[in-house]
Amino acid sequence: MLEDHTAEELRMLLYYCFYCVWPEQIGRRDVESFFMYHFPTSWEHIEWFVDQLEDKMGIRFPHVRSTTIPSQCPRTGDPMLLQDAYSRIHGYRFGIHPIKAIYRPLPFLIAINLWQSFSLWILKRYGFKTYEVPTNQFVRFHMWMPPKHFDVRRDRERSVPIVVLHGLGFGLINYVFPTLKLMQLMRTQSPRPRGYGRRFAPAPVCPRPVIVCEMSMIGGYPSGVADFRQLPTMPQIAHYVAQFVYAHFSPPTPFVPEEESETIGGGGALSISLPHGPSPGWEDVKSALTGTASTAIGTDSPSPLSSVVSPHTDAEGELQKRGTFFSAHSGTLTTQNTLDEDSPTLRRREEVERQREKKRRAEEARSLFGCGYRRKRQVDKEEEHVATLRFVPDHRRKGVHMDVVSHSFGTAITSILQKQYPSLIRRCVLVDPVCFFVLPLKKAQLGYLYPWEINLVDPPHGRGKGLFALIRRPLEKLYDFSQLFVTWLLAFRDLNTVWMYSRNLQGHEYLDCGEILQLQERMMVILSGRDVLLPAASIRRYLSRKCPAAKVIHMDWLPHGLPFVLPSVLKKVAVFLQAPPSKPQPQPQQPQATRDSSKLMIKDQEHSD
Numbered sequence: 001m002l003e004d005h006t007a008e009e010l011r012m013l014l015y016y017c018f019y020c021v022w023p024e025q026i027g028r029r030d031v032e033s034f035f036m037y038h039f040p041t042s043w044e045h046i047e048w049f050v051d052q053l054e055d056k057m058g059i060r061f062p063h064v065r066s067t068t069i070p071s072q073c074p075r076t077g078d079p080m081l082l083q084d085a086y087s088r089i090h091g092y093r094f095g096i097h098p099i100k101a102i103y104r105p106l107p108f109l110i111a112i113n114l115w116q117s118f119s120l121w122i123l124k125r126y127g128f129k130t131y132e133v134p135t136n137q138f139v140r141f142h143m144w145m146p147p148k149h150f151d152v153r154r155d156r157e158r159s160v161p162i163v164v165l166h167g168l169g170f171g172l173i174n175y176v177f178p179t180l181k182l183m184q185l186m187r188t189q190s191p192r193p194r195g196y197g198r199r200f201a202p203a204p205v206c207p208r209p210v211i212v213c214e215m216s217m218i219g220g221y222p223s224g225v226a227d228f229r230q231l232p233t234m235p236q237i238a239h240y241v242a243q244f245v246y247a248h249f250s251p252p253t254p255f256v257p258e259e260e261s262e263t264i265g266g267g268g269a270l271s272i273s274l275p276h277g278p279s280p281g282w283e284d285v286k287s288a289l290t291g292t293a294s295t296a297i298g299t300d301s302p303s304p305l306s307s308v309v310s311p312h313t314d315a316e317g318e319l320q321k322r323g324t325f326f327s328a329h330s331g332t333l334t335t336q337n338t339l340d341e342d343s344p345t346l347r348r349r350e351e352v353e354r355q356r357e358k359k360r361r362a363e364e365a366r367s368l369f370g371c372g373y374r375r376k377r378q379v380d381k382e383e384e385h386v387a388t389l390r391f392v393p394d395h396r397r398k399g400v401h402m403d404v405v406s407h408s409f410g411t412a413i414t415s416i417l418q419k420q421y422p423s424l425i426r427r428c429v430l431v432d433p434v435c436f437f438v439l440p441l442k443k444a445q446l447g448y449l450y451p452w453e454i455n456l457v458d459p460p461h462g463r464g465k466g467l468f469a470l471i472r473r474p475l476e477k478l479y480d481f482s483q484l485f486v487t488w489l490l491a492f493r494d495l496n497t498v499w500m501y502s503r504n505l506q507g508h509e510y511l512d513c514g515e516i517l518q519l520q521e522r523m524m525v526i527l528s529g530r531d532v533l534l535p536a537a538s539i540r541r542y543l544s545r546k547c548p549a550a551k552v553i554h555m556d557w558l559p560h561g562l563p564f565v566l567p568s569v570l571k572k573v574a575v576f577l578q579a580p581p582s583k584p585q586p587q588p589q590q591p592q593a594t595r596d597s598s599k600l601m602i603k604d605q606e607h608s609d
Contacts, residue, residue: 002052002053002056003545005437005535005538007056007057007058009535009538010023010053010056010057011023011057012457013535014026014031015457017034018030018034023057023059023061024059024061024062025062026061026062027061027062027063028050028061028062028063029063031050031053031061032046032047032050035049035050104493104494112170112173115170115173116170116171116172116173116219119171119172119173119176120142120172122176122177122180123142123172123176123212126144126180127144127145128142128143128144128210128212129142129143129144129145130142131143131244133240136232136236136240137216138215138216138217138230138231138232139213139214139215139216139232139237139240140214140216141211141212141213141214141244142172142211142212142214143161143209143210143211143212143248144183144206144209144210144211145209146205146206146207146208146209147205159207159208159209160208160401160402160403160426161208161209161210161211161245161248161249161402161403162182162208162209162210162211162402162403162404162405162577163211163213163241163245163402163403163404163405164179164210164211164212164213164405164406164410165213165241165404165405165406165407165409165410165411165413165414166212166213166214166215166407166409166410167218167407167408167409167410167432167561168218168408168409168491168497168500168501169218169219169487169490169491169497169561170219170490170491171214171215171216171218171219172212172214172219173219174561174564174565175212175407175564176212177565178564178565178570179210179212181567181570182405182570182573182574183206183210184206185570185571185574186206186207186208186574186577186578187204187205187206187207188204188205188206188207208403208577209249211244211245211402213237213240213241213410213413215232215237215409217231217232217496217500218409218496218497218500231496231499231500231504233504233509234412234413234416234504234505234509234510235416235420235509237413238413238416238417238420239420241413241417242417242420242421242424245400245402245424246400249400249402250400400424401423401424401425401426402424402425402426403425403426403427403428403429403577404417404425404427404428404429405428405429405431405573405577406428406429406430406431407431407432407561407564408431408432408433408434408533408560408561409434409500411430411431411432411433411434411435412434412435412505412509412510413510414428414430414435414516415435415510415511415512415515415516416509416510418512418515418516418518418519419513419515422515422518425519426522427519427522427523427524427576427577428516428519428522428523428524429523429524429525429526429573429576429577430523430524430525430526431526431561431563431564432526432527432528432531432533432534432560432561432563432564433525433534433539434510434533434534435510435511435512435516436511436512436539436542436543437511437534437535437538437539437542450488451481451484451485451488452481454484456477456480456481476530479530480530480532483530483532483559483560484532487532487560514546517546517547517550519550520547520549520550521549521550521551523547523550523551524550524551524552524553524572524573524576525539525543525550525551525552525553526552526553526555526563526564526569526573527539527540527552527553527554527555527563528555528558528559528560528561528562528563529554529555529556529557529558530556530557530558530559531558531559531560532559532560533560534560536554540552540554551576553569553572555569
């Protein structure tokens, strides 16, 4: 941090993080508490770091008890309900501050909900299936799978799913059409399946599964939460993403041997899928599953699924919470198929599957993306999703990978995924990443101050002399202020967004400590030149020094989030995700010298002749 920021940039960082207070006025104890909050380490290390910070900036922090920060208290004109909510909210974020939120007008909320419903309808029409998290109502996944006949000839490298993680603001509203555009850029001609004539070829289709993670608590629309502590933290969201990918893309195990899995209720009728990596309470569950799970569930249970409905013990409840994690809309839980091949029931099921496959191929023939988009007005009744629970051992999950495309808040989730599941991410695209530095937040102040109360400081690289600099500086300030005002007007008047931004951005959880830099050439970073959220120039210098193999794209004069919607940028992202895996280049072999020196001299003479 000290190496990649100049003294002037460090002054700006502290100025914005302490809400328009110059570093000379910030108490040393507050600075130490600020860095201890983001980087939990020994107090001696923090004191040494603050000493180095003072030496580089050429100042000394005053030894005062507390720093006077503007607008600590809520306005007297706020409703009594909000003032009471301020007193109940606890947390430390750049100082002890009550958050401030203004409820938006009803027409604005109606417009947000209508546009959000339209976005979800678009995803559904293009073939995305929605999966919810039973233990958390604020996170759900929308997954699109390529046609089944496309799985026959594609290699494992091209079957890696693409996970899209959105940022703060409006949920999926700003990310649906860029995601569909990315799928369109990646589509290829699918192989001709059985049943197609010679004159007819299926439409080009995206060969990769696509998963869009929706976090409704930062979507800008009301969630009806009564207690803010119910909102998921960033490690929990990362845990949900990893569990979803492992549950759907682990190698198929239709019949799991007893030596590889622990069965439930005896007989191996049902197996449980659990996440790879740390999960709270799993040790208690594992200790209760010695041998078979009949000791936890009971051998006299009428069905293995009966305990899913009404668990008996705490350990078993934790098991079912992990096991029944993902359920689709109108979904059912089924056991593994143990029917005989000559059974009439099995033949009837196979006939139904053939009819469904024939119907699906007919739909794909009229599809724009080859993913089941129906042009006719009537929409058939959606088929029930079937979720089979499997327990996949660790050695069966080693080959599961995913590519991540994340923006802003989603890059923090990507950093946590790389920390907890280092083998899961194959490639990642970080758009306006917040995971490298403690943010010199102008936006964070919008949870406490109005935009016109934030005093914007001229960046060091924007200062100059002459008439051009005199005209340029106020225009740049006006440009930055317009970004702050639009962000405050559209997003930071939502209470959930302000809460997530001010209370759930824990630096020690999401700040990268070198794990994500290990991706090297498998990482692409896209930066906005006029970003009011993060220091794009410092991140560019940091990556050029620490990770020179990473591909960095710097877009001048673009605000935060705009590069993600540009077709030219999406085309580069598509090329990056479709690039073949890099192979280690063989080292040139040194010519072996002949043992006999006389023979070596003879060879040299022949070459000279």
